[in-house]
Amino acid sequence: MSWIRVCLLMLMLLVSDREGHAEGDSPLSPAEAARSFVLEDPDLEVQLVASEPAVRSPVALAWDAGQRLYVAEMVGYPETPGLGRITRLEDRDGDGQYEHSVVFAGGFDFPASVLPIEAGVLVADAPHIWLLRDTNDDGQADERQIVWTGFQPGSQQLRANALHWGPDNWIHGANGRNDGEVTRPEGGGTVSIRARDFRFRLEPPAFEAVVGQSQFGQVHDDWGRRFLSWNTIPTRQQLLPDRFLAECPEMASQAIVDLAAPGDTGEIFPLSPPPRQFNAERASFYNALCGLTILRSPHLGAEYAGNAFAGESLSNLVIRRQLDASGVLARSHRANPRQDFLASSDSWFHPVFLATGPDGALYLADFYRPLVEHPIYVASPEARDGVDWREGAEHGRIWRVTRRGTDPARRVSVPPAMLKPEELVSRLDHAVGWQRDTARRLIVEQRRVDLVPAVRRVLSAAATAAGRLQALWTLEGLGELQSTDLEQALADESDMVCVQGIALSESHVAEDRPLQLKWQKLAREGSALIRFQVALSSLGWKAESRLGLLKTLVQRAPGESPLTEVVLAVAARTPGQTLELVRQLVRDDPELWLSPDGERSRFLRGVGRRLGVGPLDEQDARGLESLLQQARETREPAGVGWILAGISESEALRGGSLKAHSAWHDPALVAWARRVVEQGADFASGPTNSATWAAPLGLLVWGEPVETVRSVIPLVKRGQPAEVQALAAFVIVELATDSLVPELVGAWPQVGTVGRRVLLRGAARSLAMGRVIREGFEAGVISRADFPSDLVVVLLQSDSVDLQEIAREVAPAVNSNRQQVVDSHREILPQRGNALNGARLFRQHCLVCHQVQREGGTVGPDLSGIGGRPREAILVDLLDPNRQVNPNFVAHSVEMQSGVVVSGLVVAETSQTLVLKRADGREEQLPVADVLEVRSTGQSLMPEGFEQKLSREALIDLLEFLRTPGRELLREAEREDARDE
Numbered sequence: 007m008s009w010i011r012v013c014l015l016m017l018m019l020l021v022s023d024r025e026g027h028a029e030g031d032s033p034l035s036p037a038e039a040a041r042s043f044v045l046e047d048p049d050l051e052v053q054l055v056a057s058e059p060a061v062r063s064p065v066a067l068a069w070d071a072g073q074r075l076y077v078a079e080m081v082g083y084p085e086t087p088g089l090g091r092i093t094r095l096e097d098r099d100g101d102g103q104y105e106h107s108v109v110f111a112g113g114f115d116f117p118a119s120v121l122p123i124e125a126g127v128l129v130a131d132a133p134h135i136w137l138l139r140d141t142n143d144d145g146q147a148d149e150r151q152i153v154w155t156g157f158q159p160g161s162q163q164l165r166a167n168a169l170h171w172g173p174d175n176w177i178h179g180a181n182g183r184n185d186g187e188v189t190r191p192e193g194g195g196t197v198s199i200r201a202r203d204f205r206f207r208l209e210p211p212a213f214e215a216v217v218g219q220s221q222f223g224q225v226h227d228d229w230g231r232r233f234l235s236w237n238t239i240p241t242r243q244q245l246l247p248d249r250f251l252a253e254c255p256e257m258a259s260q261a262i263v264d265l266a267a268p269g270d271t272g273e274i275f276p277l278s279p280p281p282r283q284f285n286a287e288r289a290s291f292y293n294a295l296c297g298l299t300i301l302r303s304p305h306l307g308a309e310y311a312g313n314a315f316a317g318e319s320l321s322n323l324v325i326r327r328q329l330d331a332s333g334v335l336a337r338s339h340r341a342n343p344r345q346d347f348l349a350s351s352d353s354w355f356h357p358v359f360l361a362t363g364p365d366g367a368l369y370l371a372d373f374y375r376p377l378v379e380h381p382i383y384v385a386s387p388e389a390r391d392g393v394d395w396r397e398g399a400e401h402g403r404i405w406r407v408t409r410r411g412t413d414p415a416r417r418v419s420v421p422p423a424m425l426k427p428e429e430l431v432s433r434l435d436h437a438v439g440w441q442r443d444t445a446r447r448l449i450v451e452q453r454r455v456d457l458v459p460a461v462r463r464v465l466s467a468a469a470t471a472a473g474r475l476q477a478l479w480t481l482e483g484l485g486e487l488q489s490t491d492l493e494q495a496l497a498d499e500s501d502m503v504c505v506q507g508i509a510l511s512e513s514h515v516a517e518d519r520p521l522q523l524k525w526q527k528l529a530r531e532g533s534a535l536i537r538f539q540v541a542l543s544s545l546g547w548k549a550e551s552r553l554g555l556l557k558t559l560v561q562r563a564p565g566e567s568p569l570t571e572v573v574l575a576v577a578a579r580t581p582g583q584t585l586e587l588v589r590q591l592v593r594d595d596p597e598l599w600l601s602p603d604g605e606r607s608r609f610l611r612g613v614g615r616r617l618g619v620g621p622l623d624e625q626d627a628r629g630l631e632s633l634l635q636q637a638r639e640t641r642e643p644a645g646v647g648w649i650l651a652g653i654s655e656s657e658a659l660r661g662g663s664l665k666a667h668s669a670w671h672d673p674a675l676v677a678w679a680r681r682v683v684e685q686g687a688d689f690a691s692g693p694t695n696s697a698t699w700a701a702p703l704g705l706l707v708w709g710e711p712v713e714t715v716r717s718v719i720p721l722v723k724r725g726q727p728a729e730v731q732a733l734a735a736f737v738i739v740e741l742a743t744d745s746l747v748p749e750l751v752g753a754w755p756q757v758g759t760v761g762r763r764v765l766l767r768g769a770a771r772s773l774a775m776g777r778v779i780r781e782g783f784e785a786g787v788i789s790r791a792d793f794p795s796d797l798v799v800v801l802l803q804s805d806s807v808d809l810q811e812i813a814r815e816v817a818p819a820v821n822s823n824r825q826q827v828v829d830s831h832r833e834i835l836p837q838r839g840n841a842l843n844g845a846r847l848f849r850q851h852c853l854v855c856h857q858v859q860r861e862g863g864t865v866g867p868d869l870s871g872i873g874g875r876p877r878e879a880i881l882v883d884l885l886d887p888n889r890q891v892n893p894n895f896v897a898h899s900v901e902m903q904s905g906v907v908v909s910g911l912v913v914a915e916t917s918q919t920l921v922l923k924r925a926d927g928r929e930e931q932l933p934v935a936d937v938l939e940v941r942s943t944g945q946s947l948m949p950e951g952f953e954q955k956l957s958r959e960a961l962i963d964l965l966e967f968l969r970t971p972g973r974e975l976l977r978e979a980e981r982e983d984a985r986d987e
Contacts, residue, residue, distance in 0.1 A: 031353075033354050033374065033376075033398060033401055034352050034354065036054050036057045036403060037054075038352075039350070039352050039354075039355060039374075039403065040052060040053075040054060042277075042350045042351045042352040042355070043348060043349070043350050044277055044348070044349050044350070044351075045347065045348050045407070046326075046341065046342050046345045046346065046347050046348070047307075047347075048410075049307070049409060049410050050306060050407055050408065050409060050410060051407070051408060051409075051410040051411075052348070052405050052406070052407055053102065053405065053406045053407075053408060054103070054403065054404075054405060054406075055075075055095075055102070055103065055104055055369065055403075055404040055405060055406050056075075056077075056095050056103070056104045056107070056403070056404040057401075057402065057403045057404070058374075058400055058401045058402050058403070059400070060093070060095060060104070060107035061077050061079065061093055061095070061107070061402040061403070061404060062079050062081050062091075062093075062399065062400055062401065062402045063079050063080050063081045063083060063373055063374075063375070063399050063401070063402050064077045064078070064079055064358075064359070064371040064372065064373060064402045064403075064404060065078050065079070065080045065083075065117075065118060065358050065359060065371060065373060066078040066117075066118060066119045066120055066167065066168075066359045066371060067120070067359060067361060067369065067371050067404065068120050068121050068122060068169075068170075068361070069122065069363070069364055069440065069444075070122035070127075070423070071122070071124075071421060071422045071423035071444055071447075071448055072421045072423045072424070073097075073364045073419075073421040073422075074094055074095065074096050074122075075094070075095040075096070075097075075104055075404075076092055076093070076094055076095075076110065076120045076122055076127060077092065077093045077094075077095065077120070077371070077404070078090075078092060078117040078118060078119055078120040078129065079091050079092070079093055079117070079402065080116050080117060080118070080162065080373075081399050082115065082116060082396070082399075083116060083162050083373075083395075083396070083399070084162055084380045084381060084382075084395050084396070085162075085381065085395070086396060087115040087116070088113060088114075088115060089399075090112075090113075090114030090115055090116050090117045090131065091109050091110075091111065091112040091113070091114060091117070092109070092110045092111045092112075092114070092117060092120055092127065092129060092138070092147075093107055093108070093109055093110060094107070094108050094109075094110040094145060095107050095404075102365075102406070104404070108145040108146065109146070110127065110138070110140070110145065110146060110147055111127075111129070111138050111146070111147040111150070114129065114131045114136075115131055115132075115159075116131060116132070116159075116162045116165060117129050117130065117131040118130050118131065118132070118162075118165045118166065118167035118182065118222075119166070119167040119168055119169040119179065120169070121169035121170060121171070121177065123171070123177070123208075123447070123451065124447070124448065124451035124452065125137060125139075125208060125209075125451075126138050126139040126140075126147075126149075127139075127140075127147065128153070128169055128177070130157075130165070130166045130167055130169055130179060131165075132157040132158065132159045132160075132165040132166050132182075132184065132186070133155050133156060133157045133158065133159055133186070134152045134154065134155045134157070134191075135152070135153050135154040135155075135157070135166070135169075135179075135206075136150055136151065136152055136153070137150070137151045137152075137153045137208070138150055138151075139151075152191040153190075153191075153206075153208060153211075154188055154189070154190065154191075154206060154213060155188070155189060155190075155191050156186045156187045156188040156189050156196060157182075157184070157186040157188060157199075158184040158185050158186045159184065160183075160184035161184065161380055161382060161383075162380065163182075163221075163222065163380055164182040164183040164184045164221060164222075165182045165184055166179055166180065166181065166182050166184070166186070166204075167179065167180050167182050167222055167223070167224075168180035168220060168222070168223050168224040168225070168235075170224070170225065170226070171443055171446075171447050172205065172226055172232075173226055173230035173475075173479050173506075174205070174230075174479070174482075175446075175447075175450050175479065175482065175483035176205040176206065176207055176214075177205060177206055177207065177208075178203070178204070178205045178216075178224065178226070178232075179203060179204050179205070179206075179224070180203050180219075180220035180221070180222065180223060180224040180234075180235070181199050181201075181202060181203045181204065181219045181220060182220070182221060182222065183219060183221055185198075185199055185200045185201070186198075186199050187199075188204065188213055190211060197213050197214065197215055198215065199215045200912065200915055200940065201219050201912045201913070201914060201915040202215040202216060202217060202218065202219055202915055202916075203215070203216050203217075203218055203219060203220055203224060203234070204216060214248075215917070216248050217244065217246070217248055217251055217258065217261045217262065217914070217915075217916055218232075218234050218242070218244055218261060218262040218914075219234070220234040220235045220236070220298075221235050221236050221237055221296065222235055222237075222296035222297060222358070222359075223235035223296055223297045223298035223299070223316065223359070223360075224298065225298055225299050225300050226300075227300040227302065227312065227329075227331075227336075228300075228302050228312065228439055228472045228475070228502075229331065229472075229475065229502040229505070229506070230475070230479075230506055231243060231244070231336060232244040233298060233300065233314065233336075234262060234298075235295065235296060235297070235298035235316065236295065237292070237293060237294055237295050237296065238272065238291075238292045238293065238295065238868055239264050239266065239292070239295070240265075240266060240270075240292065240295060240298075240314065240316055240325060240327050240338060241264075241265045241266070241298065241314045241316075241327055241329070241336075241338045242262050242263060242264050242265060243262070243263050243265055243335060243336055244261060244262055245260065245261055245262065245263045245334070245335065245568065246260060246261040246542070246572075247509070247542065248916070249512070249545075250542050250545065250572075251916045252916070252917065252918070253545050253576075253579060254545075254575040254576070254578075254579070255916050255917075255918035255919035255931075256575070256619065256919065256931055257571070257572075257575050258914040258915065258916045258919045258921050258931070259913060259914045259921045259929050259931070260568065260571070261914065261916075262914070263335055265327075265329070265335060265336060265337055265338040266338055266860070267337060267338060267339050267340070268860065270338075270339075270340060270860070271291070271859040271860060271870060271973070272291040272292040272859070272860070272868065272870050272871070273290065273291055273870075273871075274290065274291060274292065274318055274321055274323065274325065274346060275323070275344060275345055275346050275349065276318075276321040276322055276323055276346075276349055277322070277323070277349040277350060277351045278321065278322040278323075278349075278350060278351050278352060278353040278355070279353055281320055281321065281322075281353060290871045290873075291868070291870045291871030292318070292868075293318070293320050293321070293871065294317075294318060294319045294320035294321070294378070295316045295317070295318055295319075295325070296316065296317050296319055296358050296359070297316055297317045297319075297357065297358050297359035297360045297370075297371070298314065298315070298316045298360070299314070299315050299316070299360040299361050299362065299368075300312060300313070300314055300315075300329075300362075301313050301315060301362055301368055302362045302438065302439025302440070303362050303366030303367070303437065303438045303439060303440075304366070304437055305365065305366030305367055305408065305409065305412075305437075305438070306366075306367070306368065306407065306408070306409060307409070309328075309341075310326075312329055312331055313326055313327060313328050313329060313341070314326070314327040314329055314338060315327075315347065315360050315368060316360065317356070317357030317358050317359070317360060317370070318346070318357075319356045319357060319358050319373065319378050320356075320378060320379075322349065322350045322351075322352065322353055322355045322356065322357075323346045323347075323348060323349040323350065323357075324346065324347045324348040324349075324357050324360070324370065325346050325347060326340075326341050326346070326347035327339065327340065327341070328340075328341050331502075332501075332535070333534060333535060334534055334535055334538045334568065334569070348407065353376065354374050354375060354376055354398065354401070355372055355374065356372060356373040356374065356375065356378050357370045357371070357372055357373075357405075358371055358372075358373045358378075359371035361440075362438065362439055362440050363406065363440060364419065364421075364438065364440050364441060364444075365419070365438070366437065366438040366440075367406045367407060367408040368406070368407040368408075369404060369405070369406055369407075370404070370405040370406075370407070371402075371404060372402065372403040372404065372405055373402065374398065374401040374402050374403050375396075375397060375398035375399065375401060376397055376398055377393070377395060377397065377398075379395075380395075381393070381395055383890070419436075419438075419441065422441065422444045422445050422448055423448070425445075427454065427456075427457055427460075428460060430445050430448060430449065430457075431445070431449070431457055431460040431461055431463075431464060432464070433445035434446060434461070434464050434468070434473055434476040434477055434480065435464055435468040435469060435470055435472075435473025435474075435476070436473075437470075439472070442472065442473065442476045443476075445476070446476050446479060446480045446483065449461070449480055449483075449484070450480060450483035450484060453484065454484070455484055455486060458481065458484060458486045461477050461480050461481055461484075462477070462481070462491065464476070464477040465477035465478060465481070465491060465494060465495075466494065471498070471499075471500035471502055471503050474495075474498060474500070474503050475502065475503055475506055478491065478495055478503070478506055478507065478510065479506075482510055487510060489511075489514060489518055489520070489521065492507055492510060492511040492514060492521060493520065493521065493524060494507075495507025495510070495511075496508065496511070496521070496524045496525075496528065497524070501532075501533050501535050501536055502535075504528070504532070504536055504539075505535060505536060505539045508525065508528070508536070508539045508540055508543050509539060509542075509543055511525075511543075511546075512543040512545070512546035513546060514546075515543075515546045515547060516546055516547055516548050522547070522551075525540055525555065526554075526555060526558065528540055529555055529558040529559050529562070530558055530562065534563070534566065534569070537559055537562065537563070537566075537569060538568070538569050538572065540555070540559065541556070541559055541569050541572040541573050541576065542572055544556060544573075544576050545576055545579070549579065549580040549583070552576070553577075553583060553586065553587060553590070556573050556576060556577055556587055557587060557590055557591060557594075559573055560573055560587070560591060560609060561591065561594075561595075563605070564605045564606045564608075564609040565604065565605030565606065565608040565609055566605075567608075570608075570609050570612055571612060573587075574612055574613060574616045575616070578616055581623045581624075581625045581626070582623070582625025582626055582628075582629055584613060584616060584617060584626065584629075585613070585617075585625075585626050585629030585630060585632075585633065586629060588610070588613055588629075588633065588649070589629060589632065589633070592633070592636070592645065596640075599645050600636075600637070600640055600642040600644065600645045601642050601644050601645065602644060602645055602648065604698070607644070607648045607698065608698065610645060610648035610649050610652070611648045611649070611651055611652040611655075611698075611701055612652060613649050613652060614648065614649040614650060614651055614652020614653040614654070614655070614656070615652040615653070615655055615656045616652070616656075617630070617649070617652070617653055617656075618652060618653035618654070618655065618656025618657050618660075619656055630646075630649070630670070631669075633645070633646045633649065634646055634670060634672070637672075637674075637675075638672065638674070641674065643672065643674045643675045643677075643678040644678060646675070647675050647678050647679060647682075647702060647705065648701070648702075650664065650670065650675065650702075650704070650705055651679070651701040651702040651703075651704055651705060652701065653704075654701075654703075654704020654705060654707075655701060655704060655733070657704070658704060658732075658733065658736045659928065661771070663704065663707050663736070663740050664704055664705060664707050664708065665707045665708070665740055671708045675705055675708070676705055676706065676708050676709050678702070678705075679702035679703070679704075679705035679706055680706065680709070680717075682699055682702045683699060683700065683702055683703055683706070683718075683721075685699070686698070686699020686700065687699070687720075687721065700721075700727075700729055700730040700733050700734075701733070703718065703721070703730075703733040703734055703736075703737055704733060704736070704737070706718065706737050706741075707737055707740045707741060709741075711741040711742075711743050711746075712743065712745065712746060714737065714741055715737070715738050715741050715742060715743075715746050715749075715750075716746075716749070718734040718737050718738060719734075719738070719749070719750070719753050721733075721734035722734045722735045722738065722753075722757050722758060722761035722765070723753075723756040723757060723758060723761070724756060724757070724758040724759075724980075724983040725758070725980070725983060726758060726761075728758075728760040731757075731758045731760040731761035731764070732760050732761070732764050734761065735757075735760075735761040735762075735764035735765045735768070736764055736768070738750070738765060738768075738775075739764065739765060739768030739769075739771070739772050739775055740772075742772055742774035742775050742778070743774050744773075744774055744777065746774065747774060747777045747778050747781060750765075750775075750778045750782075751778055751781050751782045751785065751787055752787075754778075754782050754787045754788055755787060758983075759849065759850050759853075759854065760854075762792055763794065763797070763854075765778070766779065766792065766793065766797050766801075767797055767800060769801065769804070769806075769809055770800050770801060770803075770804040770806075770809065773806075776804075776806050776808060776809055779809065779812065780808045780809070780812065783812050783816075790815075790816045790954065790955065791850075791851070791955040791956065793813070793816040798813045798816060798817050801813035802814070802817075824885060824886035824888075824889065824950065825886070827885050827886070827953055828881060828882055828885050828886055831881060831885060831953065831958070831961065832878070832881075834881075834958055834961060834962050834965070835877050835878055835881060835965075837962050838962075838966060839959075839962035839963035839964075839965060839966035839967075840963045840966060841963070841966045841967045841969070841970065841975060842967075842975065842978060842979060842982065843960075843963040843967075844963035844964045844965070844966045844967025844968070845967045845971075845975045845976050845978065845979035846979040846982060846983060847956065847960055847963060847964045847967070848964060848967055848968075848971070848976065848979070849976060849979050849980065849983070851955065851956075851964075852869075853976070855947070855948070856868065856869045857869065857870065858870050858971045858972065858973060858976060859971075859972060859973040860973075861973050861976060864923075865895070865911065865923060865924075865947055866895055866946065866947065866948060867895055869968065869971055870971065872968050872971060873968060873969045873970050873971055877965055877969070880965060880968050881961075881965065884952050884961070884964070884965075885950075885952060885953055886950070887946050887948040887949075887950060887952075888944075888945045888946060888950065891944065891945060891946045895911060895946050895947070896911075896942055896943065896944060896945070896946065897909050897910060897911060897942075897943045897945055897946060897947050898910065898911065898912050898922070898940055898941065898942055898943065899940075899941045899942075899943050900920065900922060900932060900937060900939075900940050900941075901937075901938045901939045901940075901941075902932070902936050902937060902938060903936050903937070903938050904936070908922060908924075908930065908932070909922075909924075909943065909947070910922035910923050910924045910930065910947065911923040911947065912940070913929065915934075916934075917934065918933065918934055918935070919931050919932070919933065919934060920932045920933075920934055920937055920940070
């Protein structure tokens with residue numbers, strides 16, 4: 007048989023298999039299901055560990071120190087309480103099959119996580135975290151105790167979960183997204199976990215909220231880095247630790263970082279038929295990612311160790327991302343651009359939880375049912391009431407991914423609970439992360455201080471960096487960490503061990519001169535990862551002694567991000583230290599800093615942005631004046647010019663400008679800014695360059711108004727990068743005069759979307775711009791579609807009667823009967839439109855809030871996969887946006903103590919700062935102490951009345967684009983806009 011015929015036969019079998027398990031089919035047997043799996047690596051295989059009736063509806067799993075497997079089973083999902091249970095499985099004959107099963111505890115509502123510890127078994131079942139004990143060792147819990155309570159129940163998909171023993175010897179958990187006010191059952195103080203995850207200890211009781219919010223799944227890797235799950239983002243990493251954010255709360259929005267590579271569009275490659283769906287979710291791109299884990303074992307092969315894995319539960323597959331562990335951020339990459347790690351043609355297969363097992367294999371909890379959707383997200387009452395959402399609840403499987411041909415019996419280690427003390431210590435350097443963690447947990451929980459000498463030997467002589475790290479964390483957990491241990495960690499050949507040594511020595515370094523000297527050496531000679539940790543932990547130094555350390559970090563790499571942002575945040579903690587840092591850099595190397603290159607100009611611009619956040623204190627004002635005087639004397643304006651450029655950017659965000667700082671004005675600075683902008687506009691090749699050359703635009707507010715406005719009008723036109731449009735428009739608002747009104751009205755048709763927003767918003771504080779808006783609107787040059795809803799509110803509150811009248815006129819006359827509006831537009835559904843014109847409309851009206859293949863804003867849902875949904879459903883989203891709001895994008899209303907109310911998405915929160923994303927994409931930081939109340943509105947930020955902005959023909963074109971949305975079509979639309987100028 008020829009290879010072509012073989013390929014055709016395989017394709018026919020694959021298609022037949024995909025079509026053979028369609029909607030309504032019965033479940034496959036475990037053996038049949040195993041044959042439905044396709045792995046990207048033929049050297050791997052999937053083995054059955056357990057199945058029904060031993061397990062039912064599994065959603066989480068964990069092993070105790072005896073290597074018995076505990077499974078959290080959400081049998082009542084989605085809405086039947088009291089059926090949840092914890093099952094304990096044992097592999098008594100060591101063959102890899104968990105043949106013995108017992109219900110350890112039942113009667114739970116919807117248990118989302120389980121974690122065996124020394125004191126018993128923890129279970130997260132909102133609103134409580136329970137501690138279960140089996141006091142007579144009969145395999146069933148006979149004692150139950152609530153240890154924490156106050157977790158909001160809400161959707162069963164979004165409850166507190168992912169309990170695990172962290173590297174800091176605390177128990178960590180994921181928020182789930184339902185939040186809560188957590189307290190002890192006996193009362194006492196409460197801790198809010200709104201938009202945050204959590205960690206706790208049992209003895210003595212302690213509970214803390216931690217930055218960042220996970221959905222279903224959260225994990226730490228071998229090096230102590232924390233990774234967070236989200237249903238549409240494969241991997242996110244905590245970049246900034248909570249102790250740093252406690253001192254620098256303004257950095258909260260930068261604490262959690264999406265690790266996806268720029269080219270990762272979110273497309274997935276399922277083998278199963280399209281899932282039966284009843285809501286607005288998308289099935290061709292990331293939609294239901296959950297159960298995130300890091301494989302902490304070399305068992306599958308060296309190329310898999312340290313990789314991230316997550317289930318795509320709606321589409322019956324498991325994704326894999328390789329993580330680059332060498333840098334500050336563990337950037338993720340697809341291993342195979344056109345195939346996922348594991349996919350099944352069985353539409354009942356739903357991998358919802360993954361974990362590294364005691365044997366080093368990758369384990370999957372398979373919530374084996376036909377449906378995983380929750381009826382509360384289904385808009386149709388008929389669908390909600392007419393579907394058996396618990397169909398298949400009696401099923402469930404646990405699978406293991408391993409090297410093909412591996413004998414499970416040969417991988418079984420002696421359980422940590424059965425080891426002698428010295429053997430337990432040696433387990434800290436085991437090849438498998440679960441074994442290392444469990445050994446550390448037992449030593450710390452049992453307070454085995456007698457083992458400290460043996461642990462120190464591991465710190466000195468362990469063969470692996472992961473083992474030496476476990477020894478370091480064990481000593482910290484026992485309270486036995488000494489300066490000599492820390493010095494040893496700082497000298498370790500592994501960057502990862504060194505980084506943890508810096509973090510753990512932060513509380514010691516202020517009074518320890520030998521440690522300080524080692525830190526200074528690391529700041530000069532260390533890798534980017536090490537220097538970043540030095541910057542983060544420099545808050546442990548006394549303020550007066552850390553300036554030299556910060557200077558060393560900047561001199562080594564002045565433009566290195568995110569290191570310089572952290573350096574500036576630390577310097578800002580001490581009045582005057584930011585500009586004193588600049589002054590010393592200039593003193594040591596005046597030629598480099600008075601006429602800076604690209605790296606140094608970026609640093610100085612960052613200095614300005616930091617200073618521009620609020621009013622300058624007296625010391626910073628004196629420091630800036632000193633730099634201005636030096637620039638005048640040396641006739642080198644560039645250094646201080648970049649600082650002022652950064653200040654102007656921050657001022658613009660706050661609605662201010664450099665015009666208010668007349669004492670800083672110098673003609674040489676204006677001339678320098680004009681040269682930078684003109685040269686950049688002539689030679690810049692794209693948005694990356696524009697972010698730098700456009701920054702000095704803010705200094706042009708000191709220029710002659712008419713000449714300056716005319717020179718920057720070309721920079722607000724379509725085709726210019728968004729940041730260029732914004733800054734140029736800001737200059738126009740500041741300098742516009744009545745004589746320029748006709749020119750500005752005439753230029754309006756070519757102004758880009760971002761430029762229009764800034765100019766329209768500026769009309770509320772500029773009389774000349776108010777005239778531009780009024781005359782342009784009356785002439786038909788400025789249309790109703792130009793006015794976003796949030797701007798209408800601003801204009802209604804302005805002092806200008808003309809602007810108030812325009813706002814009332816453009817405010818959409820919204821028909822409160824949204825179903826009637828939808829019905830009146832159904833006739834356009836069969837009609838085909840112009841996709842390119844639709845892309846242009848999308849850029850104008852939607853891109854500021856929505857992403858398509860990682861291009862656009864993040865105020866609303868990612869629309870990369872919307873084309874897989876019916877046109878009618880898309881039409882409903884456009885015309886009735888609040889009918890069914892994605893929980894990720896529900897707006898919140900925040901009432902301040904002053905009585906001011908602001909609305910937006912809560913995107914980050916610390917104990918001191920609440921970060922709110924507004925409708926236009928701007929982030930606003932609100933001091934928690936000034937917040938009176940935070941309420942969910944239950945609605946999205948997308949306003950109703952979209953039919954008032956677009957004609958029916960335009961809606962047809964927009965629907966045509968949304969059938970096959972793509973980044974390339976958007977870029978073609980951008981080029982078309984530029985050609986039309």
